[in-house]
Amino acid sequence: MTIRHFLTLNDLSSTELRRLIRRASELKAIRNRGEVYEPLKSKVMSMIFEKSSTRTRVSFEAGMAQFGGHAMFLSPRDTQLGRGEPISDSAKVISSMVDVVMIRTFSHQLVVDFAANSSVPVINALTDEYHPCQLLADMQTYFEHRGEIQGKTVTWIGDGNNMCHSYINAAKLFDFKLNIACPEGFDPNMALVEENKERVMITRSPQEAATGSDLIVTDVWASMGQEEEQKEREKQFSGFQVSPTLMDLANKDALFMHCLPAHRGEEISVDMMDDPRSVVFDEAENRLHAQKALLEFLLVK
Ligand code: CP
Numbered sequence: 001m002t003i004r005h006f007l008t009l010n011d012l013s014s015t016e017l018r019r020l021i022r023r024a025s026e027l028k029a030i031r032n033r034g035e036v037y038e039p040l041k042s043k044v045m046s047m048i049f050e051k052s053s054t055r056t057r058v059s060f061e062a063g064m065a066q067f068g069g070h071a072m073f074l075s076p077r078d079t080q081l082g083r084g085e086p087i088s089d090s091a092k093v094i095s096s097m098v099d100v101v102m103i104r105t106f107s108h109q110l111v112v113d114f115a116a117n118s119s120v121p122v123i124n125a126l127t128d129e130y131h132p133c134q135l136l137a138d139m140q141t142y143f144e145h146r147g148e149i150q151g152k153t154v155t156w157i158g159d160g161n162n163m164c165h166s167y168i169n170a171a172k173l174f175d176f177k178l179n180i181a182c183p184e185g186f187d188p189n190m191a192l193v194e195e196n197k198e199r200v201m202i203t204r205s206p207q208e209a210a211t212g213s214d215l216i217v218t219d220v221w222a223s224m225g226q227e228e229e230q231k232e233r234e235k236q237f238s239g240f241q242v243s244p245t246l247m248d249l250a251n252k253d254a255l256f257m258h259c260l261p262a263h264r265g266e267e268i269s270v271d272m273m274d275d276p277r278s279v280v281f282d283e284a285e286n287r288l289h290a291q292k293a294l295l296e297f298l299l300v301k
């Protein structure tokens with residue numbers, strides 16, 4: 001049997017992704033009704049975190065517990081991963097003892113290499129290149145608030161980063177148009193843009209990108225690992241703040257999303273999170289439900 005991994009959204013087909021998101025909403029309803037559903041009894045997940053996290057750690061750990069399983073937090077500080085044990089050896093050892101592995105790290109290649117040597121499914125919980133788990137929650141949130149996203153226009157404002165790359169993948173898989181407004185020098189991976197050029201448009205104008213949009217999304221200006229660039233990035237991104245005024249250029253029923261953590265006064269105005277168009281806390285909660293659907297998809301046959 002071939003093992004399914006979730007390293008980018010492309011690891012699932014459009015049909016599988018849509019089914020998974022519908023299932024996420026069902027799992028949310030099951031939890032809200034207080035029903036016990038434990039399909040992962042005695043299953044164990046290793047969670048390797050080389051970067052900080054609140055939402056990802058809490059949602060995966062809570063999700064495994066709610067499913068009757070167990071999640072194990074591993075940090076490179078306290079394991080041999082931080083002392084140079086080869087990834088291939090670590091992958092063989094860890095995957096021989098657990099049922100699924102989740103990794104948050106810098107290099108996307110590390111996750112690819114780990115998966116190549118793993119005997120169990122591997123989930124990318126954020127690399128410098130992609131953040132596919134967040135997209136599951138974002139798509140679930142859009143479907144729950146507004147229904148079908150196919151044919152809609154989504155706008156990305158800010159850095160052409162890991163989240164932006166996952167939005168480009170989502171544009172193809174969910175069939176929506178993606179307007180990206182980023183400052184010069186902060187474009188997303190142009191090979192990825194080129195592959196999806198019939199759906200993706202790049203502009204230097206947040207106003208142009210926001211006009212006629214159904215969903216506006218942004219993210220921090222300096223991602224984890226770019227802390228030293230913070231001051232310089234604040235200058236480069238100064239015209240790229242999402243505010244209620246920018247949202248007014250979008251369609252009437254447009255939503256605002258941010259994967260969080262957010263910096264009020266930087267990528268969003270101080271009042272943006274409290275605007276009625278903001279669904280950021282639903283988006284955060286849906287990390288739990290969407291990842292439970294992902295775990296069920298990968299582990300329950
Ligand atoms: N959005 C997100 O992945 O949050 P954390 O960094 O808190 O996990």
Ligand code: NVA
Nearest residue numbers: 161219223224259260
């Ligand atoms: N782009 C951000 C997302 C955090 C969830 C980062 O990589 O730090």
